[in-house]
Amino acid sequence: MGPQVSDELAYEPLEVLLDELAEYIAIPSVSRSATTETMREAAAWVARQLEFAGGRVVETDGFPLVRADWLNAPGAPTILVYGHYDVQPTGSRDEWDTDPFEMTVDGDVVRGRGVTDDKGPVFIVLKLVQAFIAQRGGLPLNVKFLIEGEEEIGSPSLPSYVRANAEELAADLVISADGAQWRPSEPSLSTASKGLVTLDIVANGANSDLHSGRFGGTVANPVHALSTILASLHDDNGGVAVDGFYDGVDDIDDVRRAQIAAVPFDDAEYMASLGVSELFGEKGLSTLERLWERPTLEITGVTGGGKYSVIPHVATGHIAARLVGRQDPEGVVSAIERHVKGLVLPGIEVEINVDQARVPAYRIDADHPAIRAATAALNHVYPGEDVLLAVIAGTLPATTLFEEVTGAKTLFFSFSTADENLHAPNEFLRTKRIPEGLRAWEQLWTLLASGPHALVPNHVMTGATR
Amino acid sequence: MGPQVSDELAYEPLEVLLDELAEYIAIPSVSRSATTETMREAAAWVARQLEFAGGRVVETDGFPLVRADWLNAPGAPTILVYGHYDVQPTGSRDEWDTDPFEMTVDGDVVRGRGVTDDKGPVFIVLKLVQAFIAQRGGLPLNVKFLIEGEEEIGSPSLPSYVRANAEELAADLVISADGAQWRPSEPSLSTASKGLVTLDIVANGANSDLHSGRFGGTVANPVHALSTILASLHDDNGGVAVDGFYDGVDDIDDVRRAQIAAVPFDDAEYMASLGVSELFGEKGLSTLERLWERPTLEITGVTGGGKYSVIPHVATGHIAARLVGRQDPEGVVSAIERHVKGLVLPGIEVEINVDQARVPAYRIDADHPAIRAATAALNHVYPGEDVLLAVIAGTLPATTLFEEVTGAKTLFFSFSTADENLHAPNEFLRTKRIPEGLRAWEQLWTLLASGPHALVPNHVMTGATR
Numbered sequence: 001m002g003p004q005v006s007d008e009l010a011y012e013p014l015e016v017l018l019d020e021l022a023e024y025i026a027i028p029s030v031s032r033s034a035t036t037e038t039m040r041e042a043a044a045w046v047a048r049q050l051e052f053a054g055g056r057v058v059e060t061d062g063f064p065l066v067r068a069d070w071l072n073a074p075g076a077p078t079i080l081v082y083g084h085y086d087v088q089p090t091g092s093r094d095e096w097d098t099d100p101f102e103m104t105v106d107g108d109v110v111r112g113r114g115v116t117d118d119k120g121p122v123f124i125v126l127k128l129v130q131a132f133i134a135q136r137g138g139l140p141l142n143v144k145f146l147i148e149g150e151e152e153i154g155s156p157s158l159p160s161y162v163r164a165n166a167e168e169l170a171a172d173l174v175i176s177a178d179g180a181q182w183r184p185s186e187p188s189l190s191t192a193s194k195g196l197v198t199l200d201i202v203a204n205g206a207n208s209d210l211h212s213g214r215f216g217g218t219v220a221n222p223v224h225a226l227s228t229i230l231a232s233l234h235d236d237n238g239g240v241a242v243d244g245f246y247d248g249v250d251d252i253d254d255v256r257r258a259q260i261a262a263v264p265f266d267d268a269e270y271m272a273s274l275g276v277s278e279l280f281g282e283k284g285l286s287t288l289e290r291l292w293e294r295p296t297l298e299i300t301g302v303t304g305g306g307k308y309s310v311i312p313h314v315a316t317g318h319i320a321a322r323l324v325g326r327q328d329p330e331g332v333v334s335a336i337e338r339h340v341k342g343l344v345l346p347g348i349e350v351e352i353n354v355d356q357a358r359v360p361a362y363r364i365d366a367d368h369p370a371i372r373a374a375t376a377a378l379n380h381v382y383p384g385e386d387v388l389l390a391v392i393a394g395t396l397p398a399t400t401l402f403e404e405v406t407g408a409k410t411l412f413f414s415f416s417t418a419d420e421n422l423h424a425p426n427e428f429l430r431t432k433r434i435p436e437g438l439r440a441w442e443q444l445w446t447l448l449a450s451g452p453h454a455l456v457p458n459h460v461m462t463g464a465t466r
Numbered sequence: 467m468g469p470q471v472s473d474e475l476a477y478e479p480l481e482v483l484l485d486e487l488a489e490y491i492a493i494p495s496v497s498r499s500a501t502t503e504t505m506r507e508a509a510a511w512v513a514r515q516l517e518f519a520g521g522r523v524v525e526t527d528g529f530p531l532v533r534a535d536w537l538n539a540p541g542a543p544t545i546l547v548y549g550h551y552d553v554q555p556t557g558s559r560d561e562w563d564t565d566p567f568e569m570t571v572d573g574d575v576v577r578g579r580g581v582t583d584d585k586g587p588v589f590i591v592l593k594l595v596q597a598f599i600a601q602r603g604g605l606p607l608n609v610k611f612l613i614e615g616e617e618e619i620g621s622p623s624l625p626s627y628v629r630a631n632a633e634e635l636a637a638d639l640v641i642s643a644d645g646a647q648w649r650p651s652e653p654s655l656s657t658a659s660k661g662l663v664t665l666d667i668v669a670n671g672a673n674s675d676l677h678s679g680r681f682g683g684t685v686a687n688p689v690h691a692l693s694t695i696l697a698s699l700h701d702d703n704g705g706v707a708v709d710g711f712y713d714g715v716d717d718i719d720d721v722r723r724a725q726i727a728a729v730p731f732d733d734a735e736y737m738a739s740l741g742v743s744e745l746f747g748e749k750g751l752s753t754l755e756r757l758w759e760r761p762t763l764e765i766t767g768v769t770g771g772g773k774y775s776v777i778p779h780v781a782t783g784h785i786a787a788r789l790v791g792r793q794d795p796e797g798v799v800s801a802i803e804r805h806v807k808g809l810v811l812p813g814i815e816v817e818i819n820v821d822q823a824r825v826p827a828y829r830i831d832a833d834h835p836a837i838r839a840a841t842a843a844l845n846h847v848y849p850g851e852d853v854l855l856a857v858i859a860g861t862l863p864a865t866t867l868f869e870e871v872t873g874a875k876t877l878f879f880s881f882s883t884a885d886e887n888l889h890a891p892n893e894f895l896r897t898k899r900i901p902e903g904l905r906a907w908e909q910l911w912t913l914l915a916s917g918p919h920a921l922v923p924n925h926v927m928t929g930a931t932r
Contacts, residue, residue: 194679196679196775198775200773205742206740206741206742207740207741207742210740211860211889212762212764212766212786212788213660213662213786213788213858213859213860213861214859214860214884215740215757215859216757216762216764216786216788216859217747217748217756217757217760217762217788217859218736218745218746218747218753218756218757219740219742219745219746219747220742220744220746221764221765223696223765223766223767223768223783224696224697224699224700224764224765226693226768227692227693227694227696227697227765227768227783228693228697230689230690230693230697231690231693231694231696231697231698232697233690234690236810270684274672274673274676274681274685275672275673276671276672276685276686276813277813277815278686278812278813279684279685279813280684280685280686280812280813281683281684281685282683287684290683290684291681291682291683291684294683296678296682296683298678298682298687298690298777299687299689299690299693299771300678300689300771300772300773300774300775300776300777300778301689301770301771301772301773301774301776301778302689302692302693302768302769302770302771302781303768303769303770303772304767304768304769305765305766305767305768305784306766306767306769306784307666307766307767307784308766308767309662309664309766309786310766310767311764311766312766312767315768317689317693318771318772318773320678320679320682320775322678322679322682322683344702346744346746347742347743347744347745347746349743392679393679393680393681393682393683394677394679394680395679418680423677
């Protein structure tokens with residue numbers, strides 16, 4: 001933590017903050033399985049925190065979202081704060097050391113479902129704005145809030161809501177409280193996230209499962225055919241062997257290569273943490289270069305038949321392509337379709353079913369004022385530590401949506417860390433991230449409002465106080 | 467049905483037989499799920515039918531089996547009748563037109579679980595021996611009965627029972643009431659069945675499923691590796707590409723090729739029945755040659771990950787190899803192991819888990835007295851129709867077991883037909899198979915006892931009346 005400066009905000013003691021966060025964690029807002037009633041309860045909890053800004057629960061076709069606007073800083077830039085109040089399923093309770101909905105302090109961390117994804121990081125912003133209002137009577141910026149309840153199920157209702165309310169949501173910058181810092185050893189900012197298309201490849205054979213003896217050798221086996229298809233997607237060197245897949249992917253230039261090489265990263269430690277004897281991927285590239293700068297085509301699942309003697313009538317492979325640079329999701333889908341159609345598979349009919357969501361890669365320039373301000377804010381909280389510029393190798397569809405609809409870039413500014421068991425049992429948050437996050441958001445907003453890193457306000461203010 | 471000859475047995479009217487069969491079908495002896503009590507009830511039903519021969523329920527490590535011996539034909543050959551009283555699960559009751567355990571007459575067929583596999587075919591033998599005893603005061607041969615209750619779950623208790631009672635079970639011939647005739651259009655006998663080894667190929671990667679974005683491109687994906695392994699098992703021409711797999715497989719000679727070519731078989735009709743646009747298998751061989759004379763290596767199932775964004779930490783392929791000729795099950799396993807070990811799969815650990823049962827192919831010579839007697843018996847019941855010599859492309863482990871332990875060959879003599887929904891919903895039996903079967907078994911036993919096709923009795927009689 002940086003030096004305490006007299007004009008900084010004062011926050012409630014950590015114990016008080018944790019008691020309040022525990023209340024929020026206790027609402028089991030698991031978007032995959034909760035009732036609408038439970039989801040509304042969580043949304044209402046957030047809306048109450050934003051009462052001073054007209055916080056309200058807004059119904060959608062799915063679970064409600066929370067909206068609020070504080071637009072009383074004329075001439076100042078406008079930001080949109082994004083986050084989510086829904087959480088992942090707990091999985092088997094047996095794998096948790098404590099009740100996932102009863103937040104528990106354990107040494108330097110708090111444990112519970114949602115503490116780091118994304119209730120804890122959103123909670124930090126809620127407490128920040130309350131401190132500003134209480135101690136300063138207002139915020140340094142105009143701030144809009146959009147906290148959704150469907151992030152963990154792919155945000156199905158978000159696009160239509162954002163498109164229908166584009167003007168109301170207009171902002172100079174989106175700041176996402178979702179999206180974790182890369183690792184605990186140093187502060188980092190992400191300047192890119194990967195795009196995503198997912199699809200299923202289905203190999204169909206006979207009209208029903210056939211006895212593997214009484215029909216074996218006479219008809220094509222869909223699992224054989226699927227294996228041939230899946231094996232053909234990569235070359236022996238770990239590259240994707242689909243013609244046209246790499247269209248729009250630039251070679252890593254020397255500057256970027258040097259930047260990445262300067263990031264301390266230990267392959268041996270990484271291997272040990274994953275329990276593998278060897279890393280694997282495109283030849284001639286370092287692990288971080290592959291992870292951050294290169295697109296991938298992973299088979300995320302495969303299914304067909306079982307442990308009984310049949311020639312299955314159908315076999316399915318699930319594919320997830322993570323995109324970078326200017327890769328066009330439609331172009332990637334077409335390339336995969338052309339590749340599969342080019343294979344000779346007698347007696348098998350292949351279908352390719354592409355999922356609806358097609359997310360291009362996202363990037364914010366390292367020179368963007370938001371990155372410069374965020375770097376300065378982190379430098380203030382973590383003095384003497386270099387801020388790494390990392391990449392979120394996952395996909396955050398909301399960022400692309402906001403850019404497409406409102407033109408605003410997104411800054412990821414989360415005080416979650418990627419190793420905190422997101423989506424897994426025993427999800428935790430390093431407790432110190434709460435005071436660090438409060439101070440960092442405070443600095444960030446102050447820096448974005450005025451001074452050398454200030455945003456240039458472009459957007460007409462809209463909303464309640466217009 | 468052949469001409470009624472005055473010295474043939476008289477059987478009860480079909481209605482009476484069907485009423486009694488319905489009683490047997492009503493006992494839901496599903497070996498995969500029934501209680502031991504239900505299984506004992508079915509065994510006891512069979513044992514009561516064999517009371518005159520000391521029919522008894524014999525406990526094993528699993529479900530009981532039924533044993534009986536009628537050994538009062540000194541100097542005559544001895545046969546062992548094999549069958550099973552257990553049945554397959556019904557699957558979803560919704561897919562049945564009638565209650566599977568309430569046998570229903572529907573036009574020319576009776577429907578119910580077990581009518582054709584194997585309660586109906588065993589019932590025919592029970593009624594035959596009762597008619598012999600009632601009308602002739604004895605059987606033309608010495609007959610031992612072994613009706614097991616675990617056939618549909620792989621006969622786990624049979625090997626130890628047979629090995630422990632080898633002398634008691636000694637016979638000149640085993641006749642199996644299990645194993646269906648090939649198709650309904652003409653009578654057939656099977657002179658061979660395929661062997662079987664099954665195994666799982668398991669590709670292991672990291673110590674847990676990994677987010678496909680946050681780890682993609684850095685580690686090997688077990689589903690990619692498994693697909694590569696599975697795709698490598700076959701060549702483009704449908705042949706098995708595993709070095710050594712075909713050891714012990716002879717080329718099909720001209721005589722056999724001519725025999726098979728003489729069997730009427732319509733590829734187009736077969737394709738239509740399976741709903742495929744093309745057949746597939748080793749180049750240069752006919753469909754029947756591939757089905758009857760060639761070994762196969764089918765992937766019966768594959769599993770790993772799912773439709774969610776992970777790099778699965780494990781992927782598994784299930785393999786069933788059907789063997790012919792002198793293929794050695796152990797040799798086939800070794801060949802597959804060598805093949806897989808020869809593949810370069812960086813970052814992946816591959817396990818091969820071989821299932822316990824390793825069944826070599828079975829064959830009975832077409833000139834064996836049993837085949838000649840059975841052909842004559844079928845000619846008697848189906849005058850003017852050629853008896854086809856077919857192959858059971860499935861596997862009947864009991865045959866190999868009996869040959870190994872007692873030296874006796876097995877004749878498959880079932881009045882089930884392979885299209886009667888064995889293991890499927892709406893299992894049925896052509897009702898006329900009951901009187902046809904009774905007359906055919908009667909002829910068979912008469913012919914095996916004396917005349918040109920008689921068995922030469924080699925076995926010292928053992929058992930109760932020794």
